[in-house]
Amino acid sequence: MSELRRDPIIGRWNIVDTDQPAGPEAFEVDNHSPSGSKCPFCFGNEGMTPPEIYVVRPPGSAPNSSGWQLRVVANKFPALKIEGDLGRRGMGVFDLCNGVGAHEVIIETPDHQRQTADLSHEELMAVIKAFKVRSLDLRGDRRLKYTLIFKNVGLAAGASLEHTHSQLIALPIVPKRVQEELRGAERYFEFRDRCPYCDMLQQELDEGERLVCENRSFIAHCPFVSSFPFEIWILPKEHHSDFAQITQEAIGDFARMLKETLTRMRVALSDPAYNFIIHTAPIEFRERDEYHWHLELIPKLTKTAGFEWGTGFYINPTPPELAAKALREAALPV
Amino acid sequence: MPELRKDPLIGRWVIIATERAKRPVDFVTSHDEALPASDCPFCEGREAETPQEILAIRGGRSGSNGPGWTVRVVPSIKPVLRIEGQLNRRAKGMYDLMDGVGAHEIIIESPTHISNAADISIEQLHASLQASIARIADLERDPRFRYVLWFKNYGSVAGAGRVQHTRSQLIATPVTPLRVKEELVGARRYFEDKERCLVCDLLSQELEAKTRIVFESAHTVVLCPFASRFPFELWLVPKRHSCDFGKIRPEELKDLASAFKQVLMRLKGVLNDPPYNCLLHTAPFRHERGKAGHWKTIEDDYHWHIELIPRLTRVAGFEWGSGFYINPTPPEESATYLREAAVEAAPAATH
Numbered sequence: 001m002s003e004l005r006r007d008p009i010i011g012r013w014n015i016v017d018t019d020q021p022a023g024p025e026a027f028e029v030d031n032h033s034p035s036g037s038k039c040p041f042c043f044g045n046e047g048m049t050p051p052e053i054y055v056v057r058p059p060g061s062a063p064n065s066s067g068w069q070l071r072v073v074a075n076k077f078p079a080l081k082i083e084g085d086l087g088r089r090g091m092g093v094f095d096l097c098n099g100v101g102a103h104e105v106i107i108e109t110p111d112h113q114r115q116t117a118d119l120s121h122e123e124l125m126a127v128i129k130a131f132k133v134r135s136l137d138l139r140g141d142r143r144l145k146y147t148l149i150f151k152n153v154g155l156a157a158g159a160s161l162e163h164t165h166s167q168l169i170a171l172p173i174v175p176k177r178v179q180e181e182l183r184g185a186e187r188y189f190e191f192r193d194r195c196p197y198c199d200m201l202q203q204e205l206d207e208g209e210r211l212v213c214e215n216r217s218f219i220a221h222c223p224f225v226s227s228f229p230f231e232i233w234i235l236p237k238e239h240h241s242d243f244a245q246i247t248q249e250a251i252g253d254f255a256r257m258l259k260e261t262l263t264r265m266r267v268a269l270s271d272p273a274y275n276f277i278i279h280t281a282p283i284e285f286r287e288r289d290e291y292h293w294h295l296e297l298i299p300k301l302t303k304t305a306g307f308e309w310g311t312g313f314y315i316n317p318t319p320p321e322l323a324a325k326a327l328r329e330a331a332l333p334v
Numbered sequence: 335m336p337e338l339r340k341d342p343l344i345g346r347w348v349i350i351a352t353e354r355a356k357r358p359v360d361f362v363t364s365h366d367e368a369l370p371a372s373d374c375p376f377c378e379g380r381e382a383e384t385p386q387e388i389l390a391i392r393g394g395r396s397g398s399n400g401p402g403w404t405v406r407v408v409p410s411i412k413p414v415l416r417i418e419g420q421l422n423r424r425a426k427g428m429y430d431l432m433d434g435v436g437a438h439e440i441i442i443e444s445p446t447h448i449s450n451a452a453d454i455s456i457e458q459l460h461a462s463l464q465a466s467i468a469r470i471a472d473l474e475r476d477p478r479f480r481y482v483l484w485f486k487n488y489g490s491v492a493g494a495g496r497v498q499h500t501r502s503q504l505i506a507t508p509v510t511p512l513r514v515k516e517e518l519v520g521a522r523r524y525f526e527d528k529e530r531c532l533v534c535d536l537l538s539q540e541l542e543a544k545t546r547i548v549f550e551s552a553h554t555v556v557l558c559p560f561a562s563r564f565p566f567e568l569w570l571v572p573k574r575h576s577c578d579f580g581k582i583r584p585e586e587l588k589d590l591a592s593a594f595k596q597v598l599m600r601l602k603g604v605l606n607d608p609p610y611n612c613l614l615h616t617a618p619f620r621h622e623r624g625k626a627g628h629w630k631t632i633e634d635d636y637h638w639h640i641e642l643i644p645r646l647t648r649v650a651g652f653e654w655g656s657g658f659y660i661n662p663t664p665p666e667e668s669a670t671y672l673r674e675a676a677v678e679a680a681p682a683a684t685h
Binding site: 012148224303310313 | 357427643648649659660
């Protein structure tokens with residue numbers, strides 16, 4: 001069982017792997033990602049992953065065999081494990097608890113060659129639906145407080161396998177970064193009785209210079225305070241704090257928006273490594289007036305160095321106005 | 335003029351470089367190949383290739399901006415903030431911003447072309463820390479600045495860029511950065527509760543438990559923190575309680591230089607010369623700003639220290655999204671490897 005340890009000064013929790021600790025030799029650089037018969041996410045290799053938790057496959061085909069369209073499996077090397085109690089305890093000035101939680105992998109397609117931007121509209125809708133179904137299922141577990149859905153693409157963005165996949169981690173605490181966001185939104189709301197993201201949406205639509213694209217239900221824009229060059233946020237136009245309540249109609253529009261945004265980024269930046277993260281409200285059974293779920297997309301173009309670690313203060317070499325213009329003008333494949 | 339923009343939600347400031355703006359093509363063609371030593375602007379004899387020196391520790395008859403120095407401080411060739419002008423705080427709709435005023439200086443730690451600070455002498459390290467203290471004290475006199483960060487990037491992965499010549503950097507900012515504020519608030523809260531310094535308590539607990547201690551010297555403890563975010567993350571903590579690095583005593587600074595050298599050599603040995611970042615956490619500038627009692631307990635509640643982070647893992651979506659880190663190496667294991675590393679005994683600082 002891994003441990004969750006809390007920084008006694010700033011209150012940030014970290015996951016420490018006490019099960020299979022990595023020694024110095026574990027950090028030798030390995031740039032090799034398995035493919036073909038070695039890739040655990042390809043057809044025929046279903047036995048290389050833990051059994052499927054959720055799957056889209058034609059009726060009649062056997063579980064954990066080939067023929068599927070999308071598979072969700074437990075991570076083979078999970079950061080957190082689903083069994084056991086939290087066991088919160090103290091140790092002198094320190095606080096810790098057991099590493100309880102869920103860590104799942106969403107294998108978006110059996111095709112090793114395709115990336116998320118290459119998926120058909122229907123396939124991408126199935127991916128988003130899988131995010132929703134898994135989020136809803138995990139909220140039955142009372143130990144869990146937050147579900148984070150994210151994707152790492154490319155070695156620079158922390159992906160160890162190149163076969164396209166996203167991940168879901170459900171945590172027994174609300175992480176610090178999310179708490180900060182929630183608190184900031186609460187403060188803004190207290191003062192104005194409006195959701196800060198709804199205000200942001202309106203200002204960005206009015207000004208237009210940071211807008212990347214827009215459809216019936218979503219906008220994509222480069223935030224005024226981008227920490228990274230070409231950072232993009234996708235915001236739903238309608239106010240909702242909880243991603244998991246997304247409607248079937250909005251899933252379709254979200255799939256279109258995600259595909260267009262990823263394609264524009266790929267064209268403008270020659271296929272960069274990237275991360276995306278869905279920011280949503282903690283697991284709770286209410287709608288928050290002050291919070292608004294959204295997706296943050298960060299191409300990995302710069303390196304985070306001492307100044308950023310020391311201050312939490314980012315240096316962004318590309319004004320978001322310029323980034324948005326380049327993304328708007330990217331020539332999309334017909 | 336670069337801009338400082340404030341995140342309306344979490345209050346984090348970001349520096350947006352509006353002048354040397356990078357376009358998509360700059361990222362596509364940018365590569366971090368090392369600049370050959372023969373082109374290094376930080377080597378002795380090439381002083382004309384940097385901006386004019388602000389401070390130098392040099393031998394008797396050498397003239398400024400010429401050879402003959404041991405440590406040299408110059409403004410950054412590519413400063414992220416500009417020293418001229420006023421802050422010009424303003425709003426744009428729901429957003430807050432101000433002009434990117436600040437200072438960005440480079441402390442060149444050796445006249446010869448050495449890339450890793452682990453390979454320079456204790457005397458050189460000591461001199462570069464002395465130069466840093468002098469510069470921080472000078473920047474503190476500028477009422478526009480609230481904080482100065484001293485840091486060091488080694489290796490391309492850690493953001494050191496193409497010039498492979500050991501140096502540290504100073505960036506003075508007109509706002510107290512979020513990460514620093516969090517620490518100050520955490521320390522103050524603990525003090526309010528217990529009337530003791532959290533880091534002093536932590537230090538005595540760690541010295542007793544021993545499992546996370548790498549080594550201790552006369553005035554410094556080197557340890558792997560309990561809630562390490564990264565494998566082999568390290569802290570250098572002064573034994574004597576003090577909130578302000580600038581107030582370090584001469585014998586403590588000598589001891590720190592020698593401990594610093596030793597820990598860098600251990601890291602280099604155990605992890606095969608890894609890239610790293612190193613940063614100083616010290617109290618912000620304490621100008622009175624009409625808020626009486628704002629820094630009332632900081633002398634008692636805050637304890638300066640140095641963080642050293644080897645860059646072995648990559649920060650991915652989970653960490654960005656949650657501020658929650660996954661560390662594959664428990665700090666007890668890291669400390670054991672570093673403690674047991676065979677290092678030549680570091681020579682005494684007084685050689």
